[in-house]
Amino acid sequence: MERGARLSSSTSPLAEHHDLVLLDLDGVVYVGPDAVPHAVEAIQQVGDSVAYLTNNATRPAADVAEHLRSFGLSLTDEAVVTAGQVVADLVLAEVGAGAPVLLAGADGMRVALEHVGLRVVTSLEDDPRAVVQGGVIDVRWSELAEASYAIAAGVPWFASNPDLTFPTPRGLAPGNGAMVDAVALATGTRPVVAGKPERPIYDEARRRTGAASPIMVGDRPDTDIDGAIGADIESLVVLTGVSSLSDVMGLPEGSRPGFVATDLRGLHEVHPPVEVADGRATCGEAVAELRNGEIMVSGAEERSVPALRAAVALAWDTRDRGAYLSTLDVRMDA
Incomplete structure (x- = not known):
């Protein structure tokens, strides 16, 4: 069965079917400084077969790892794979060690570039060999403008990730993708992207771990899930971050x-x-039925795995058949 078309199933606890669990961070493991409820306990239950994939290039991998350890999780810095690290490797392969690179991004992205031996500059007058966007904290208009001038002059352009938003304790904030889109509007071109949904970050995680059968867990279908599908990796979406159940029910075939x-x-x-x-x-004890364009679920608790699976599968089937579905909300049949 082609990935991205319909739900898979497991005959035993899901993690037992995979030799590595790949976890997105923002909205899955934590939101800002706080762990997502139940996340730490669930990760500890998996054990050591965990890697953390984040599109957020704002902080260095070591800082992210320390943040995770502050929750009581046990991991090495190498278990964290950031889009900043991956884009730095792509740029290094393109321009070579010691080359000047114009950065419009956060300090975490600067650390990743300097770690692989690239020289970070701030102006087109410094003759940059590449432009990099990664991380959004304290990015100034002048940096975006300088990046635009360089790209318009033909300098190769790279971006850590395309996320338009990222979750914070106060709500959704503009992500790196929003900054990338601003530069794209000014230049009429698009960058090479390292992070999800592109393959390089998944390939790096597999290279580091040697995993043969990983599963990707994320909250964003457009990055976490689409990327896993493109990399031929199984995927689990959770509802603790950006995506709601109605968002998942509305996903098209292939995503x-x-x-x-x-x-x-x-x-x-x-x-x-x-x-x-x-x-x-x-699905198990859960039954989802289509009544007057609404999906009604009975026989299971509202947010149980069987209830979610029944509702999602019915919504996808209804949409694929072109049948009437008045809402993507789910109602529980008392």
Whole structure:
């Protein structure tokens, strides 16, 4: 079965089917300084077969690892793979060690570039060999303008990631992708991207770990899930970050996760197969039915894995058949 088309299933707890769990960070493991509820316990239950993939290039990998250790998690710095590290490697391969690189980004991106031997500059007059965007903290208009001048002059352009937003304790804030789009509007071109949904960050995680059968867990279908599908990696979407259940139910064929759960506890649950026929989906004890354009779920707790799977599978089937679906919300049948 082609990835991205329909839900997969597991006969035992999901994590047991994979030799590595790849975790997105913002919205999955933490939001700002705080751990997502149940995340730490679920990760500890997985053990050592965990790597952390983040598109956020604002902080160096070592700082991210220390943040995770502050929650009581055990990991090495190498377990954190940032889009900043990966884009630095791409730039190094393009221009060579010691080359000047114009950065419009955060200190974490600067650290990654300097770590691989590149020289960070701030102006087109410094004759940069590449332009890099990564991280959004304290990025100034003047940096975006200088990057635009260099790109318009033909300097190769790289970006850590395309995320338009990232979650903070106060809500969604503009992400690196928003800054990239501003420069794209000024230059009429697009950068080479290292982070999700592009393959390089997944390939780096596999290189570091030697994993043969990983699963990617994320909260953003457009980066985490699309990237996993493109890298032929199984995927689980959780509802603790950017995406809501209605967002997942509305995903088109080709962009759908293999699994869905409320939070990381879903890694330790069985995900029963779903049977869909005649406007009805059954998953374990959960039954989802289409009534007057609405999906009604009964027989299971509202946010249980079977209830989510039944609702999502029925929504996808209904949309694929072109049948009437008045809302992507789910109602529980008392």
